[in-house]
Amino acid sequence: MEPLDIRPDLEALKAAYPAVEIAEAATGHFDIRVSLDQYLDVVRFLKDRGFNYPACITAIDWKDRLELVLQLYKLVVGSRQSPLVMVRVDGLPREGAEVPSVTPLYPGLNWHERETYDMYGIRFQGHPDLRRILLPDNWQGGHPLLKDFVDKRPRRPRLVRHRDTIVSG
């Protein structure tokens, strides 16, 4: 099986969008840092260049800002070592961030975007059905994976019986 080389694609991306920063991480994937305005165009460019498999989308809370991370790779039958690219949009506000949705390009990211909205509060414009997914629809407690999340629910009483009260036999 042939090793897959994605460097020509990344060079073409750099040529088409000079503002994009591309770096190879020590752990083997490629980081593609883009600005928010170019995010959708870059993802569309990558999709046209054959990055057909949507692995995941998530966000990272850096305490002063949010970063959106989209993981894609090429699924080519008969190839080996298809490197992963991470398209990253840094500097999103921690409250009320809005980014364009890539669900119309990759339908498999539908629920992953919903989860990112649920957990981090990033709204995806153009998403067909942006609702909470893991938490209930009427959840008022905020977005739990933000680092400053506090669980405001009242503490439940302990329901474990005390040891002495268990009657043996």
Added chain:
Amino acid sequence: MEQTRELLINMGPQHPSTHGVLRVLLKLDGETITWAEPDIGYLHRCFEKLSESKTYPQVIPYTDRTDYLSAITNEHAFCLAVEKLMGIEVPERAEYIRVMMAELQRICSHLLGLGAMALDLGAVTGFLYAWRDREKIYSLFERITGGRMLYNYLRIGGVRNDLPEGIIGTPRDGRDKADKTIWGFINYFESYVLPEWDDLLTNNRIFQWRTQGVAPLPSEVAIAYGASGPVLRASGVKWDLRKNVPYSIYDRFEFDIPVGKENGDCFDRWVVRVEEMRQSARIVKQALQWLAENPGDYIAPKLPRVLKPPKGEVYIRYEGSRGEVGVHLVSDGSANPYKVKWRSPCFTHLQLLPVLAPGHKLADMIAIIGSIDIVLGEVDR
């Protein structure tokens, strides 16, 4: 033509055929499904938030509990992520033990997935037979790890303990040793269990009528929806991360990738899983041979008491029992992970339900849910 009124019904969360706590909203036109919408989150246990307050080794038991039917593969994925981040070299013997355990776990998990699908379709016997054989794997796992379902066996850099004395057995061990030695189980499995599955269900006309042509999934749709593992391969895409993006020592083993036809239906997904068990048995045999020839006791490297990976980020793609498990780990240089993201294959596969179900009968819904083999513990994490 007179139009019937559509009926909105709930399937689950207490429906016995929804594999746990899955609720599916269905719109029915007579018996035909016109619209389906899964509602998940009933089993959400905050795995990702919880991990941020644990040290790296403390996260391993929680990874067991995401996909609780395939615990070893989850531990393996997480350990690989931390090892890649820290650049830890895993001893060769530990690698072979890990691969052998992961493949046994895959057999175990597929047995339950197939058994549960058979049960949902009315073949109770299949489920009981699956349970009988899983019990044997669990007996072996109990002797190796101490746990039957949730093991906490893998350590960062290696495994907790070596295989106990005499568990490997010899290639001549037969059915009477199926729950005592791994060779005994593999021989029993290949000579007895797999032919039984073929006779009982795969070649069963009633079972074929029930599953063939139900919910075909074209390969380009499967890729666009992020399907992976047996679901993707059943649609004819020959893609297995163990071969295509090799990790651990999988490039040393000989095995084939079973695929279905272009428009894989529920039956293809079934056949691919049965074939995968056969291939896993092949891998286990090769690992056993190596382990018997190379005894040793170096199974984990010496690591500092508190693991502090350098600042960085890693994303591991791992071929779990149900598909691509992705572990996205961000380290800030401290002893706790800054962020853990678990890309679960079941969560991704469940999105296919609204695509697959419309146009089929309500009774086929059971076959569809069974054939994508979801574990709600991993969907909700």
